[in-house]
Amino acid sequence: MVIEKGMSPYEAARERTVEENKRKMEALNLRHLSAAVSVAPKTPSPMKQKRRRLVHPAVVVPSPPRRSRRLANLPEVKYSEVAPDKSERMKRSPRKLIDSIYLATRGSVSMEARLEAANKAEELESQLDPVFPSFVKPMLHSHVVRGFWLGLPKHFCDTYLPKHDSIVTLVDEKDEEFDTNYLAYKNGLSGGWAGFALDHGILDGDATVFQLIKPTTFKVHVIRAAVDDGNA
Secondary structure (H helix, E strand, O other): OOOOOOOOHHHHHHHHHHHHHHHHHHHHOHHHHHHHHHHOOOOOOOOOOOOOOOOOOOOOOOOOOOOOHHHOOOOOOOOOOOOOOHHHOOOOOOOOOOOHHHHHHOOEOOHHHHHHHHHHHHHHHHHOOOOOOEEEEEOOHHHHOOOOOEEOOHHHHHHHOOOOOEEEEEEOOOOOEEEEEEEOOOOEEOOOHHHHHHHOOOOOOOEEEEEEEEOOEEEEEEEOOOOEOOOO
């Protein structure tokens, strides 16, 4: 090993360490071993065989419906619709074969005629027996043409009529009876009222007086409004 002049002590020590490492590598024959390893052919490693996973189709076993513990001992409830007994059905009101849908088109009713009919109805009500409660109901288009829904005064329904849905009978001036469906939560008459209105030819603008003669029976008086035929 030749140490050149002018080298610092650190550089001289480093050169000595490098030369010493070279001698050790030569003694261990590491260069020849690394060359042999790089030249040796590579042998492929054996591949592991993959095991195919067998998936069996799931079998669905029907289970009984879950029920609450407190309802488990009760009989099963069936929600299929059951036709009501004929005795519980409301008797449908008879309807005449007339052009009742177009009754409201036979002339126009002025506001004066409406007020006059309402005043006559109030006058008639004042002459009725006060023992039986009553009220006046002016007729509108929705009452007697297509809607056929008759809302009743709420205070009257709360005071005198049942708190649940029931059959309310309407009696005309000839003592003929017509059954209607009274809907308590809506305070009005639904099914059956159309038959009564059509059968008696009640028009938009007429006024009616309902007198409760029994717990679920009304005596109905109809006051006709004058119709303007356009000839005046």
